[in-house]
Amino acid sequence: MSERASAWRTALCALALASSCAPSRAACDWAAAKRDILRVLDVDAEQGAQFRKAAQDGWDTIEAIGKIVDAAARERIGQCRYEAAEFLTQRGFPPQH
Numbered sequence: 001m002s003e004r005a006s007a008w009r010t011a012l013c014a015l016a017l018a019s020s021c022a023p024s025r026a027a028c029d030w031a032a033a034k035r036d037i038l039r040v041l042d043v044d045a046e047q048g049a050q051f052r053k054a055a056q057d058g059w060d061t062i063e064a065i066g067k068i069v070d071a072a073a074r075e076r077i078g079q080c081r082y083e084a085a086e087f088l089t090q091r092g093f094p095p096q097h
Contacts, residue, residue, distance in 0.1 A: 028080040036073035037084060040065055041091060061088045061095055 040047045047068045054064035062081055065088075066074045077084050085095050 026075075026079050028083060029076055030080050030083050033073075033076040033080040033084055034087060036069055036077055037065060037087060039073075040068055055093045061085065061093045 040051050042048070050068050051061075051064055054067070055061050062077065062084055065077060065084075069077065089095065
């Protein structure tokens, strides 16, 4: 085997090993994230008022919800950022651009 082919093989093995060891993004648990959002919008009046004021003041809606909910809910919503933004848009809170 040539020296060049050996170098390529070593590089490919290193790349395969690095990609298999890299942390992967956690999967979106949309059902749980949606419950967290609905709790803010429909269940907890104080949190709902805080969110609506922040959205009206021009905050990013995902960031606004993230400031209101607990850390676990913030992480679930963050993992489902796309779905959450779409859902909030349907509920009348489009993202700020």
